């Protein structure tokens with residue numbers, strides 16, 4: 001039987017047209033609605049995590065002033081803050097939110113291949129959030145084991161939330177993984193099998209490439225977390241000893257024997273390190289598209305960018321033990337993992353060079369999304385450089401578990417992806433809502449966030465050098481930490497409160513603009529990629545009206561000499577416009593600029 | 597840059613990947629099942645690696661599986677006999693599944709239906725024997741997830757966890773097969789085509805293959 005590719009099948013494919021308000025906005029199978037549900041929920045839990053971080057900062061800045069937080073609740077805040085930010089906020093927002101919205105639109109598809117599974121995915125994600133949040137209300141509160149959940153201390157009496165809290169956390173993670181898998185299968189399959197005519201893999205926008213590889217990483221890395229969650233649940237509920245060695249707690253031996261805590265660390269970081277790139281790769285993709293569009297230049301070295309994404313994805317599976325240098329390992333292992341870690345820097349640096357070269361001699365339009373995208377280049381270089389330090393065993397040993405580490409990972413996987421997320425939210429806001437946001441407010445939001453986060457994290461590097469340990473509720477007085485460190489802590493706390501408050505600008509802006517923003521038109525940034533060429537703005541159910549688009553070129557034909565406008569959309573045939581490669585693009589003889 | 601140049605040359609894999617519309621000439625459901633199975637492979641690999649790790653880390657001696665999993669029919673105990681039968685059943689079920697797929701593509705609804713039902717029955721009997729094995733270990737031998745009379749406590753933990761997880765896969769497979777089988781019978785796929793039988797088959801073969809690894813690593817090693 002002849003098999004017909006989806007792109008060639010009749011347009012009256014099985015569309016699940018919504019019939020009522022409930023099927024349109026609640027049990028919706030439309031990828032765009034699902035994207036907004038995913039994104040909205042992820043941002044909401046992100047706010048919870050932000051509030052927790054501000055509570056911690058108040059405690060650290062003014063140790064004896066507030067009764068809000070005691071040592072237990074500090075640990076619980078650290079843990080919940082870290083876990084929510086990494087898994088429930090960034091992963092869900094970048095893949096569930098942006099992935100769902102952009103993949104079908106950028107691939108010229110009507111929806112994901114399996115909309116029903118996609119709908120299940122978002123609701124199972126909601127369930128995992130519910131389980132996680134319920135741990136705030138059980139006796140003993142949420143777990144305080146640190147987001148790494150290392151046994152055996154997770155289940156020892158001294159750790160807050162060692163009974164109910166940790167069980168709910170593990171359960172919630174397992175449910176999250178189920179949700180992610182359902183979504184992830186959809187993203188990967190849609191990208192592979194559901195592209196429109198003419199859209200080869202090498203014509204996909206980098207956003208799609210980033211999300212594609214990140215999802216594959218997720219499908220291969222989350223199993224390790226799932227398995228460790230199951231094993232730890234068994235340790236806790238059934239009394240097995242997978243991770244529990246013989247432990248004596250306050251003089252009484254526990255009922256465990258012969259397990260291996262190091263096994264947990266290996267499983268956790270086999271997930272944990274790729275997780276960094278699950279967050280980073282979509283951000284790389286999004287920022288590439290934002291930079292290229294607003295610089296009116298094709299992305300520099302598109303094919304290298306794709307291969308760099310793939311190389312980073314592959315390498316990310318063989319570096320995990322750089323998180324375990326202090327756990328003790330054979331020196332040759334340390335050598336191996338330090339080497340692979342430093343090798344990852346090569347494709348990563350290549351991407352950074354290419355972003356900078358994309359800006360080089362570009363016709364840069366400093367719109368708000370561009371501010372955030374350029375800000376990202378700064379913070380990412382910064383966090384990447386400190387990563388090179390920590391990748392080396394001898395440098396990591398003294399710096400491990402200090403504020404230097406806190407500063408490093410916040411720069412590289414906290415601030416950087418968040419800046420990209422803001423860039424992307426502003427960039428695609430006109431498509432999603434049909435209206436422009438308030439430019440001035442967005443720029444103010446950028447400066448407060450960008451400068452504010454530097455004020456928070458730069459001093460933390462210095463605190464780390466002094467030896468201030470991470471995950472400490474209060475410093476107390478020590479011989480090696482000067483009293484002036486506390487003054488820095490006060491400054492950092494003010495900066496953090498300021499940054500936290502500045503996020504209100506973002507929320508006010510997006511809600512205010514929903515009603516009062518200017519009408520955006522279909523393609524306000526003059527973008528060449530497919531999602532801006534939809535017949536309706538915001539795109540209607542089914543995205544493309546009667547006929548699927550056909551693609552004739554890549555997504556980066558900007559500033560093309562001789563073109564009608566300074567860009568050519570992906571779905572404009574070759575005959576209608578000259579292509580960039582016919583007349584070699586030379587910025588020094590750029591006619592479109594000469595006219596202007 | 598020129599895209600024609602990209603899609604023009606190279607091997608078939610490169611051609612597939614750089615082609616437009618789709619990377620593989622298969623329906624999306626099959627591609628999706630493959631990707632899911634690769635992901636699931638990682639789960640089982642983590643389980644088995646974890647098992648090997650605790651087997652090395654535990655301080656007590658590892659029990660002798662061949663004795664624990666022996667059954668005697670009147671005479672001397674035969675080591676691993678039940679597991680051998682279970683393995684044989686599961687491998688047979690892969691054969692009946694392959695036949696079902698074959699008849700599916702020939703649009704022979706009746707035979708497809710019956711071979712799928714046969715596969716499901718073999719699967720169900722596998723789960724039944726597993727239940728028998730579990731209850732024997734729990735009730736007669738006193739093996740528990742947290743300890744057992746033969747040696748390292750991790751033996752029981754790993755046993756129940758891994759065979760349980762695999763048993764759940766088989767159970768889910770039986771339900772999946774039966775659902776598809778009855779839909780086949782009703783003619784649900786006359787228009788859409790019978791790929792779904794093959795997709796269910798992929799899952800089923802995978803579950804069988806995983807069992808071979810569990811058998812080798814847990815029972816023989």
Ligand code: HEM
Pocket residue numbers: 050053054056057078079081082083085086090145146147148406410413414415418456469470471472496499500
């Ligand atoms: C204004 C924004 C933020 C502030 C003020 C902030 C502040 C903090 C503070 C005070 C800690 C605890 C440090 C310690 O006691 O060891 C922490 C830990 C952490 N944060 Fe943030 N954070 C912010 C944003 C983020 C973001 C966006 C991420 C996403 C990756 C993130 C991920 C983490 C992680 C993984 C930990 C470690 C948790 C642990 O030690 O178990 N943070 N943060």
Ligand SMILES: [Cu+2]
Pocket residue numbers: 272273276319320322323
């Ligand atoms: Cu890492």
